[in-house]
Amino acid sequence: MKRQGPVLVAFVTGVIVLAGYFFNSQTVVDMSTQIVRWQNIVAAFALALGGVNMFRLHGKNIIGRKKNWVYSCIFMVAFVSYFVLGVAKSTTSAEYQYIWQNLYQPAASTMYSFTLFYMTSACWRAFRIRNWQAAVLMVTGAVVLLGQVGIGAAISEAIPAVSAWIIDTPNAAAIRAITIGGSLGMVVMSIRVILGLERTYMAGRQD
Amino acid sequence: MxxxxxxxxxxxxxxxxxxxxxxxxxxxxxxxRIRRIPGLDAIDELVGRVTEMGRPMAFVLGGTALEAQGFASMRILDYVASQSAKYDARLFVVAPLPEMEPMCQEIMRAAYLREGKVEEYNPSDVLYMPGDGSKAGVLGLYQREKVAGAMLFGNYYYESMLFAEAANLAGASQIGGTANYHQLPFFVASCDYTLISEEIFAAGTYLSKxxxxxxxxxxxxxxxxxxxxxxxxxxxxxxxxxxxxxxxxxx
Amino acid sequence: MQQLKQTHIIWIVLTVAVLLPLIFPLKLPLGPSPEGEAAYSFIDNLPQGSISIMVLETAPSNEGELWPMALAVARHHMEKQHRIIMATFVPDGTMYAEKIRALAESDYGYVYGKDLVILPYRAGGETALASMADNIRAAYQQDHYGTPLTDYPLWADVKSIKDISVISCYTAGDDHLWLARHVWAKYQVPCISGNIALSTPEAIVYFKNGQLVGLISGVKGAAFYEQKINMPGLATQSMDAQSIGHLYLLLLMIGGNIVYWKQKKDGKNGKQGAKKNV
Incomplete structure (x- = not known):
C-alpha cells in the first residue's frame, strides 16, 4: 500500500488533468482546475516541510556538536528570528523588508555576480581551437558576443546583423531540435509517472 | 474536444x-540496440576516481519545480547511489526542493540496503539547499569536503555555470546533464562530460535495461x-x- | 596553484574592466531591438485605464537584468495611466512589487486598490499561473496584505483574464512558455516577456510566431526600453560595462588559444587537455 497509494494518486490526478486539457466537459475542467489548485497548496506545504527538515538537521548538528556546528547556530538564529518577525509583524512590515533589502538582497545578488567570474575563467579554456568545429564555435561566439552590445555596432554595422542571423537561424534551428527531443523525453517520462511505471522517486524499482 | x-x-x-x-x-x-552515451559510461569511471582518491562525490540536482527532468535525474541518482554504496565512495546529494529531499533519502537508503550496507548510510549526506542559499551551500560543500567528482543533473538555470566551474576549480571531474538548452553551453564549457537534452531521459534505459x-x-x-x-x-x-x-x- | 593564480588575474582584470565604464561612461550606441520596439508600441497604444498584469518573477539573483526592465515597463504604464495588477510565483517577487507601488504612489499619484493592486505570492510556478489564467477570481481572493480583493474598485473590473489588456512577465525561467501555453493559446490575451539574455534564443521564437506581442531581452532590452520612454536608468548605465565585459571575454578567448598553442608546442598537457566535451 505504501507504494500503491502514491501510484494511484498520480494516475487519477494525472488522467483528470490531462482530460481537462483535452476535453470541453465542464465537470472535468472543474475537477482539473481544482486539482491544479490543490497542487499549489501541496507546494506550499512542501515549503513548510523543507523548513522543518532544515530545522531538524541543524538542530541535530548543534545538539551533537558536529563538524561546523557553529554555522548551524547562525542558521538557527537567522531562521528563527526572520520567521518570528515575519509571523509577528507580517512580511509586509518595514522591519521585515529592511532585513530583506539590506541583508538578503545584496548577498543573493553577490552570488549571481559570481557567475560572471566563473564564466570568464571557463571562457579562457572552452574556446580553444582543437579542431575545425571548435574554430566555428569560437568565431560564432565572438560575433554574437560583439553583436549583443554597442561596441559591436560601433566597430561595424554588419556585426549586429550577422549576430542576429546566427541567433535567429542556425541557433534557433538547433534549439528547436533540442527542444523537440527534450519535450518528447518529458512527455514519455510523464506518461511513465502517470501510469506508475516510474517509481524511482519512492525508492521502488520497476519490478 | x-x-x-x-x-x-x-x-x-x-x-x-x-x-x-x-x-x-x-x-x-x-x-x-542503443548507441553509446559517453557521459553515462563515465559514471563508473567517476565513482572509481573518487574511490581511488578517497574523496567524496557530490550529486547536485537542479530544479525550481519537480518535473520530468527531476524524475529522470533521480533515476540516475539511483544508479550512482548503488555504485557509491558498492565501492564505499561517500556521496553527498543536494536537493534544491523540499519535496525532493525525502525522495533522495529514500533512494539512497534503498541503494545501501540493496548493497547490504544500510548501517553505513548517513542521512546527513542528503542536503536540502533551497533557492539562492544552495549556491553558497554547494560551493562551500565542494571546498570543505574537497570533492573529487561532481554530477549535476536536472532542471538547471544560471547555477549550472557556478556549480560546474567551481567544481572544476576545486579539481573535481564533472558530469552535467540538462534538457534546458540555455544551460547546455555552460555544461559543455565546464564539465568533462555532458548529457544533452533527451540523453538524461535515456539514462534510465541505458543504466537499467x-x-x-x-x-x-x-x-x-x-x-x-x-x-x-x-x-x-x-x-x-x-x-x-x-x-x-x-x-x-x-x- | 599555478592555475589558481592565473584565474585570480583573470578575475581581477575583469573587475577593473567592468568598473571603469561605470565610473567613466563611454556612451556607446545601443543598436536596434525590433522585439523591444514591438513591446513598447503595444503598451504605448493601450488606452488610458487599461488593466495590465505584471508577473514579477524577479529575485535578487537576477535583478541586475530583470528589475530595470520591470521598472521601465511599470513607468511606461504609469505614464499612460494604465491600471496595474502585480502577481508573482517566486517568494521575493512581492518585495519588488512593493517598490513599484511606492514609486507609483509617490511619483504618479496612484491610489492603491483603485489604480494598482499587489496579488500575494503563489507557490506552484506554472500551475499557479495556469490557475490564474483559468479563473483569476477563484485563484485570488485576498491581496498581498490580506485584504479581500472585492474591497477594491480595480478588482470589480476584473471578471476573468480576458479583461486584461496585456500580461508581461520578468523571468529568468520559462514564464514566456507558460504564458504562451496557458494565456495566449487558451484566452488570446496579449503577452510580453522580459527575459534574461540567456533565454532570448528560445523566447524569440514565440515572439516571431506571434505568441508574444513583444520581448525585452536582458540588459540591452531594458536599456532600449529606458531610452524609448526617455528615462535612462540602471540598464543604460550598465550597458557600457557590459560592452567592455564582452570585449574582455573576446580577448580571453584569443589569449586562451595563444596559451593553448604555446603549451601544445612545448608538449604540455594539463587537465584541460583531457576534457572530452570540446
Missing part, C-alpha cells in the same frame, strides 16, 4: 501505445521520427502553398 488539441491527444495515445508494445516486445526478445524503460525510450524515438517526417512533408507542402499539415495539427 478543445479546438486545436486533437493532434496532441493523438500523439499522446500513439506514444503510450508504442511504450506499451515495445516494452512487451523487449520482454520477449531482450534485444536492445528494464522493459518499460526501453518502451519509454522507443516511444521518444518514434515521436522524433514522426516530428521529422511531419516537418519535411509540411515544409515541402507549405513551399507549394499547401498548408494541410499545419491545418491538421491545429484541428
Amino acid at each position: 478543445v479546438q486545436g488539441r486533437l493532434a496532441s491527444l493523438t500523439l499522446l495515445l500513439v506514444l503510450t501505445g508504442v511504450l506499451w508494445f515495445s516494452a512487451e516486445a523487449f520482454k520477449k526478445t531482450g534485444v536492445l 528494464e522493459p518499460t524503460e526501453v518502451g519509454g525510450l522507443t516511444a521518444g524515438e518514434v515521436g522524433k521520427a514522426l516530428a521529422v517526417v511531419l516537418m519535411i512533408i509540411g515544409s515541402l507542402l507549405a513551399t507549394f502553398g499547401n498548408d494541410s499539415i499545419s491545418t491538421l495539427l491545429t484541428k
Whole structure:
C-alpha cells in the first residue's frame, strides 16, 4: 500500500488533468482546475516541510556538536528570528523588508555576480581551437558576443546583423531540435509517472 | 474536444501505445540496440576516481519545480547511489526542493540496503539547499569536503555555470546533464562530460535495461521520427502553398 | 596553484574592466531591438485605464537584468495611466512589487486598490499561473496584505483574464512558455516577456510566431526600453560595462588559444587537455 497509494494518486490526478486539457466537459475542467489548485497548496506545504527538515538537521548538528556546528547556530538564529518577525509583524512590515533589502538582497545578488567570474575563467579554456568545429564555435561566439552590445555596432554595422542571423537561424534551428527531443523525453517520462511505471522517486524499482 | 488539441491527444495515445508494445516486445526478445552515451559510461569511471582518491562525490540536482527532468535525474541518482554504496565512495546529494529531499533519502537508503550496507548510510549526506542559499551551500560543500567528482543533473538555470566551474576549480571531474538548452553551453564549457537534452531521459534505459524503460525510450524515438517526417512533408507542402499539415495539427 | 593564480588575474582584470565604464561612461550606441520596439508600441497604444498584469518573477539573483526592465515597463504604464495588477510565483517577487507601488504612489499619484493592486505570492510556478489564467477570481481572493480583493474598485473590473489588456512577465525561467501555453493559446490575451539574455534564443521564437506581442531581452532590452520612454536608468548605465565585459571575454578567448598553442608546442598537457566535451 505504501507504494500503491502514491501510484494511484498520480494516475487519477494525472488522467483528470490531462482530460481537462483535452476535453470541453465542464465537470472535468472543474475537477482539473481544482486539482491544479490543490497542487499549489501541496507546494506550499512542501515549503513548510523543507523548513522543518532544515530545522531538524541543524538542530541535530548543534545538539551533537558536529563538524561546523557553529554555522548551524547562525542558521538557527537567522531562521528563527526572520520567521518570528515575519509571523509577528507580517512580511509586509518595514522591519521585515529592511532585513530583506539590506541583508538578503545584496548577498543573493553577490552570488549571481559570481557567475560572471566563473564564466570568464571557463571562457579562457572552452574556446580553444582543437579542431575545425571548435574554430566555428569560437568565431560564432565572438560575433554574437560583439553583436549583443554597442561596441559591436560601433566597430561595424554588419556585426549586429550577422549576430542576429546566427541567433535567429542556425541557433534557433538547433534549439528547436533540442527542444523537440527534450519535450518528447518529458512527455514519455510523464506518461511513465502517470501510469506508475516510474517509481524511482519512492525508492521502488520497476519490478 | 478543445479546438486545436486533437493532434496532441493523438500523439499522446500513439506514444503510450508504442511504450506499451515495445516494452512487451523487449520482454520477449531482450534485444536492445542503443548507441553509446559517453557521459553515462563515465559514471563508473567517476565513482572509481573518487574511490581511488578517497574523496567524496557530490550529486547536485537542479530544479525550481519537480518535473520530468527531476524524475529522470533521480533515476540516475539511483544508479550512482548503488555504485557509491558498492565501492564505499561517500556521496553527498543536494536537493534544491523540499519535496525532493525525502525522495533522495529514500533512494539512497534503498541503494545501501540493496548493497547490504544500510548501517553505513548517513542521512546527513542528503542536503536540502533551497533557492539562492544552495549556491553558497554547494560551493562551500565542494571546498570543505574537497570533492573529487561532481554530477549535476536536472532542471538547471544560471547555477549550472557556478556549480560546474567551481567544481572544476576545486579539481573535481564533472558530469552535467540538462534538457534546458540555455544551460547546455555552460555544461559543455565546464564539465568533462555532458548529457544533452533527451540523453538524461535515456539514462534510465541505458543504466537499467528494464522493459518499460526501453518502451519509454522507443516511444521518444518514434515521436522524433514522426516530428521529422511531419516537418519535411509540411515544409515541402507549405513551399507549394499547401498548408494541410499545419491545418491538421491545429484541428 | 599555478592555475589558481592565473584565474585570480583573470578575475581581477575583469573587475577593473567592468568598473571603469561605470565610473567613466563611454556612451556607446545601443543598436536596434525590433522585439523591444514591438513591446513598447503595444503598451504605448493601450488606452488610458487599461488593466495590465505584471508577473514579477524577479529575485535578487537576477535583478541586475530583470528589475530595470520591470521598472521601465511599470513607468511606461504609469505614464499612460494604465491600471496595474502585480502577481508573482517566486517568494521575493512581492518585495519588488512593493517598490513599484511606492514609486507609483509617490511619483504618479496612484491610489492603491483603485489604480494598482499587489496579488500575494503563489507557490506552484506554472500551475499557479495556469490557475490564474483559468479563473483569476477563484485563484485570488485576498491581496498581498490580506485584504479581500472585492474591497477594491480595480478588482470589480476584473471578471476573468480576458479583461486584461496585456500580461508581461520578468523571468529568468520559462514564464514566456507558460504564458504562451496557458494565456495566449487558451484566452488570446496579449503577452510580453522580459527575459534574461540567456533565454532570448528560445523566447524569440514565440515572439516571431506571434505568441508574444513583444520581448525585452536582458540588459540591452531594458536599456532600449529606458531610452524609448526617455528615462535612462540602471540598464543604460550598465550597458557600457557590459560592452567592455564582452570585449574582455573576446580577448580571453584569443589569449586562451595563444596559451593553448604555446603549451601544445612545448608538449604540455594539463587537465584541460583531457576534457572530452570540446
